[in-house]
Amino acid sequence: MSYDYPDINGFFGEYGGQFIPETLVAPCQELARQYRTAALDPGFHQELMWHLHDFAGRPTPLYPAERLSDRFGFQIFLKREDLVHTGAHKLNNALGQALLAMRIGKTRVIAETGAGQHGVATATVCARFGLECVVYMGAKDMERQAPNVARMKMLGSEVRAVTSGTQTLKDATSEAIRDWVTNVHDTFYLIGSVVGPHPYPLMVREFQKVIGEETREQCADRGIVPQILLACVGGGSNAIGFFFPFIEFSGVQLIGVEAGGEGDGSPHHAAALTRGTPGVLHGSRSYVLQNIDGQILEAHSISAGLDYPGIGPEHSFLFDTGRVSYVRVSDDQALASARELAKLEGIIPALESAHALAHLAKLKQEGFTKTAIVCLSGRGDKDMGTYGAHN
Numbered sequence: 001m002s003y004d005y006p007d008i009n010g011f012f013g014e015y016g017g018q019f020i021p022e023t024l025v026a027p028c029q030e031l032a033r034q035y036r037t038a039a040l041d042p043g044f045h046q047e048l049m050w051h052l053h054d055f056a057g058r059p060t061p062l063y064p065a066e067r068l069s070d071r072f073g074f075q076i077f078l079k080r081e082d083l084v085h086t087g088a089h090k091l092n093n094a095l096g097q098a099l100l101a102m103r104i105g106k107t108r109v110i111a112e113t114g115a116g117q118h119g120v121a122t123a124t125v126c127a128r129f130g131l132e133c134v135v136y137m138g139a140k141d142m143e144r145q146a147p148n149v150a151r152m153k154m155l156g157s158e159v160r161a162v163t164s165g166t167q168t169l170k171d172a173t174s175e176a177i178r179d180w181v182t183n184v185h186d187t188f189y190l191i192g193s194v195v196g197p198h199p200y201p202l203m204v205r206e207f208q209k210v211i212g213e214e215t216r217e218q219c220a221d222r223g224i225v226p227q228i229l230l231a232c233v234g235g236g237s238n239a240i241g242f243f244f245p246f247i248e249f250s251g252v253q254l255i256g257v258e259a260g261g262e263g264d265g266s267p268h269h270a271a272a273l274t275r276g277t278p279g280v281l282h283g284s285r286s287y288v289l290q291n292i293d294g295q296i297l298e299a300h301s302i303s304a305g306l307d308y309p310g311i312g313p314e315h316s317f318l319f320d321t322g323r324v325s326y327v328r329v330s331d332d333q334a335l336a337s338a339r340e341l342a343k344l345e346g347i348i349p350a351l352e353s354a355h356a357l358a359h360l361a362k363l364k365q366e367g368f369t370k371t372a373i374v375c376l377s378g379r380g381d382k383d384m385g386t387y388g389a390h391n
């Protein structure tokens with residue numbers, strides 16, 4: 001299967017589009033136009049590549065996890081996005097969108113954040129480029145990701161606590177959209193994942209596909225032939241950025257790992273694809289967690305970055321076509337995998353990334369014997385409170 005782009009209205013098959021208030025229709029169309037122009041401009045690309053290299057520290061290593069490989073009996077590599085400046089893949093996208101915001105002439109940036117990694121990435125690029133920055137964050141997430149709140153403030157951003165609803169990422173996103181509707185004349189909404197109205201899912205994928213492009217090159221240089229790529233899926237940006245350059249290789253199995261929360265017998269999970277149905281959330285049509293009246297349900301994951309009742313539209317398309325397989329792992333499995341990686345490899349992963357690692361045990365059970373690459377989307381410093389509380 002091969003495809004590259006959504007249609008002119010931003011649909012990947014039946015998913016995507018622009019389900020937005022009237023005031024945002026013209027700004028989103030203008031953004032799509034501006035993005036298309038920037039994407040074709042070699043100067044824009046060059047400036048982004050310079051920042052990815054000299055500011056963010058790319059390329060990130062493709063690391064052979066030898067002791068983890070011995071433990072599972074097959075070869076495992078880690079794509080080390082935890083080593084990107086600020087500690088997660090989120091900076092790749094924040095840099096791209098901030099450069100675009102400046103090109104368009106916006107002076108104020110807003111963002112939503114769950115785990116705080118996208119908030120930190122946005123605060124970082126705003127400090128770097130001298131832009132005003134406001135980050136919306138659920139009050140519950142501010143508590144469980146406190147170190148990232150302190151980082152955003154130190155970087156000069158305002159962090160606005162969202163106390164409505166479940167006080168997590170969904171509510172922070174709704175609040176950011178409200179701000180955008182009011183201030184769209186001078187404000188750029190820097191969305192942190194492949195979600196939201198067109199052109200965001202496309203744009204964020206394009207800014208994140210550097211992960212998969214580097215991986216492809218590193219595999220080719222070193223003669224590594226992967227059979228499986230694994231990534232955790234919240235909104236889906238690290239996964240699509242990692243998978244997209246491999247989609248044309250039908251011999252490479254792509255597996256997205258959703259947050260199974262308290263497990264399959266429980267309603268407390270964040271598995272929008274594998275336990276959800278198609279609906280509309282935050283400006284696009286995709287799989288969501290909803291009741292029969294279309295009311296969005298509360299999501300649950302121990303990991304703030306996966307605690308979201310929706311998923312990017314491109315993943316919904318890839319799920320329906322079967323090109324990418326999606327599975328889930330529980331909170332407990334993710335916690336155990338994080339501990340295992342720390343002890344075996346000296347790397348403390350983000351709780352989000354630990355979900356991808358947790359699926360390695362299933363591969364072993366299934367008798368897998370070849371080569372797998374896991375996207376280690378972020379480092380675990382922000383999660384030390386949660387790790388400590390679940391010892």
Ligand SMILES: Cc1ncc(COP(=O)(O)O)c(C=O)c1O
Pocket residue numbers: 088089114115116117118192193194232233234235236237238239304305306350352353377378379
């Ligand atoms: C380290 C890390 N990995 C993964 C995610 C999930 O986001 P996405 O699915 O867009 O990659 C987050 C979100 O905050 C994160 O901080």
